[in-house]
Amino acid sequence: MxxxxxxxxxxxxxxxxxxxxxxxxxxxxxxxxxxxxxxxxEQLTAAGDDPVAFDNDCREGICGMCSLVINGIAHGPxxxxxxxxxxxxxxxxxxxxxxxxxxxxSFPILKDLxxxxxxxxxxxxxxxxxxxxxxAAPDAAAMLVPKKDADRAFDxxxxxxxGACVAACPNGSAMLFTGAKATHLGALPQGQIERxxxxxxxVNQHDAEGFGGCTEIGECTAVCPVGxxxxxxxxxxxxxxxxxRHNTT
Amino acid sequence: xxxxxxxxxxRMLASWLDRAYGRPMGTGNVVGLRSTAVRSSVAxxxxxxxxxxxMVLFLLAHMYGNLKIFEGRQAFDGYSGYxxxxxxxxxxxxxxxWIVRVVLLISVLVHIYAAFTLWHRSRSATAGKGGWRxxxxxxxRGVQRSYASFTMRWGGVVVGLFVIYHLLHLSADYxxxxxxxxxxxxxxxxxxSIWWVVLSYMxxxxxxxxxxxxxxWSAFASLGTNSSVARRRVLNLVATFVALLILxxxxxxxxxxxxxxxx
Numbered sequence: 001m002x003x004x005x006x007x008x009x010x011x012x013x014x015x016x017x018x019x020x021x022x023x024x025x026x027x028x029x030x031x032x033x034x035x036x037x038x039x040x041x042e043q044l045t046a047a048g049d050d051p052v053a054f055d056n057d058c059r060e061g062i063c064g065m066c067s068l069v070i071n072g073i074a075h076g077p078x079x080x081x082x083x084x085x086x087x088x089x090x091x092x093x094x095x096x097x098x099x100x101x102x103x104x105x106s107f108p109i110l111k112d113l114x115x116x117x118x119x120x121x122x123x124x125x126x127x128x129x130x131x132x133x134x135x136a137a138p139d140a141a142a143m144l145v146p147k148k149d150a151d152r153a154f155d156x157x158x159x160x161x162x163g164a165c166v167a168a169c170p171n172g173s174a175m176l177f178t179g180a181k182a183t184h185l186g187a188l189p190q191g192q193i194e195r196x197x198x199x200x201x202x203v204n205q206h207d208a209e210g211f212g213g214c215t216e217i218g219e220c221t222a223v224c225p226v227g228x229x230x231x232x233x234x235x236x237x238x239x240x241x242x243x244x245r246h247n248t249t
Numbered sequence: 250x251x252x253x254x255x256x257x258x259x260r261m262l263a264s265w266l267d268r269a270y271g272r273p274m275g276t277g278n279v280v281g282l283r284s285t286a287v288r289s290s291v292a293x294x295x296x297x298x299x300x301x302x303x304m305v306l307f308l309l310a311h312m313y314g315n316l317k318i319f320e321g322r323q324a325f326d327g328y329s330g331y332x333x334x335x336x337x338x339x340x341x342x343x344x345x346x347w348i349v350r351v352v353l354l355i356s357v358l359v360h361i362y363a364a365f366t367l368w369h370r371s372r373s374a375t376a377g378k379g380g381w382r383x384x385x386x387x388x389x390r391g392v393q394r395s396y397a398s399f400t401m402r403w404g405g406v407v408v409g410l411f412v413i414y415h416l417l418h419l420s421a422d423y424x425x426x427x428x429x430x431x432x433x434x435x436x437x438x439x440x441x442s443i444w445w446v447v448l449s450y451m452x453x454x455x456x457x458x459x460x461x462x463x464x465x466w467s468a469f470a471s472l473g474t475n476s477s478v479a480r481r482r483v484l485n486l487v488a489t490f491v492a493l494l495i496l497x498x499x500x501x502x503x504x505x506x507x508x509x510x511x512x
Contacts, residue, residue: 008384019384072388098385105376168391170399171367172374173290200282203289212374213290213367215401216467216475219380222392231475238473240291244283 001027001088004096005040007052010109017109019098029089033076034059034066036088037099053112061085061225064160067167068113069100074164074223082162082225102167106174106210117163119209120177124161126205127198128181130190149187156184158226165220165228171212176220178206179232186239196243203240290367291471297363298468300356305465305491307353312498318437318511319502325434361409368402397463404460411453418446441506450503458496465491 003024010017024040031039034056041051057065066083070076076086091097099113107115145153159180166174182202185191191198214233221230286292317328336345375382380391380399390399397404417423419436426446427439440446466488475481505511 006385069383069385072383072385073392098383098387100383100385103376103382105374170375170380170391170394171371173371197282200286203291204282204285207289207370210374212371213294214471215294215367215371215398216463216470217391217394217398219391219394229478230470231477231481234470234473234475237291237295237471238476240286240289241295241473244286244292247283 001029001091001093003027003036003088003091003094006096006098007113008100009052009112010101012111013108017112019100027088029087031088032059032084033068033070033086033088034084053110053114055114056084059084062160064162067102067115067117067162067164069102069167071098074102074167075162075225079222080225080227082160085225102163104163104166104172104211106172107163107166115163117161119211120161120163120174122209123174123178123202123205124181127194127201128185129194130185131193132190143189145188149189153184153187155229156180156187156232159184159228160226162225164223164225166211168219168223169212169214170217170219171215173214173220174206174209174211175214175233175236176224176228176230178202179234179236180228182236182239183232186235195239196246199236199239200243203236290370293363293367294467294471296359297367298471300360300363301464301468303352303356304360305461305495307349308495308499312495315499315502318434318506322432322434325437326432329433357412364402364405395463397459398467400456400459401463404456407453407456408460411449411456414449415453437502438506438512441503444507447503447507451500454496454499457499458492461492461495462488464488 005022005024006019007022008017009020022040022044024036024043027036027039034054037052037054044051055065055067057063059066061082061084064082066075068075068083070083070086075081075083076090078086078090101107101109101113102115102117104115106119107117109115156179159177161177161181163174163177165176166172169176182199186195186198214237216230216233218230221228314328314332317325332346333343340348371379380394381389383389414424418425418440419433422429422436425436425439426443428435430436430439441450466484469475469484469487470481475484502511
């Protein structure tokens, strides 16, 4: 396959960026999207050009590092798929593919397609923990967790923190991420003690980072590579409102 | 490494260190959290949801009252008079009406304040470009968002302007196409005998219908009631039903009058 790429090139945080076109020849349909970018970077390096900087780590869809907006869609056209798990067979010979970084003022671009997502770390640091004695692993049956709650906590905990929800949101909101991080602790008995203060602290940090509010449009859930559902946001909303109503924390 | 220090933005450092490692839970810490969270986008969305739902309840009652036009002039004008006398002698004349007006005015102001504050935050969070912040021209309309959802803000402005026009027309009798009259029944019939009046109301009501389709759903979701996939379906069905009910219910009188069946 022969593919034409239009890629956002930006030298550093301060520099102005622009879209640059590159041709890549000999792309196999079995290549992943990132392998195709590796081929491009080999070409660029051989020609003495600066290779395209992009985030990646596990390349199996679980680490949340890859972060490409492909043809205007975060993580590209395939649902429930991170950029690294997207294969070139979903494109056709001769296609032009536009590749851009996540765009959000809260995720400053460091170089080319790499953005700084430490805003997410700070949201987790604000409340994404439980105060529990540590030590040896507790007895499996010491605290019974209803199956429904365990499933819900797991549905939330699979969030890989990639930031596609922010990239896709017309409001630049990170509420899907924040809702998932608050729910995966708040759905379990061990997470109840700080449930109120956690929801307030995480939402406050979310707003302080400059993310917008959620208008329940659902673009985030359409691009989320692990399928975090929209009700995570509603649950966090409910927790915040409940924490504001009841002064029991 | 000079670049590395810039990555962790220092302005945030103090606040998250405080929260993560600082004061113990259950002390003064939480009070600060609450006073900040009152101004959060979550709280503003809740304020917008509650004020919006109050206005939806009013619209349902208003729509029901409008349909009294089919009972004739006496019933319609009598109903208009009743609204002014309701609650007497406990309340003064027009007392109940003024209570409703004040509640509605507060709801409108809260709704507008929350909407513009959140609009401003969304603009800041997307460098002023919303969903159009990518260079590519592909998939500009996103993956799944509905027409109703991305016309919420400008649709709301259209509805707001319409409310002013509508109050000047049928409540204040200040704009009186077709002729002013002390009889509310006559004002309605005079107005809706003119094609452009009917057309302007139709456009505004369609804008309102879209606004309610997304607004009713998102109001319930913002208040925390979207708890599962099944509940999401129910809430979306309720929103579609309410939007259609209000759209059709309000459209019937103008269209019937314009057709000449009520005169």
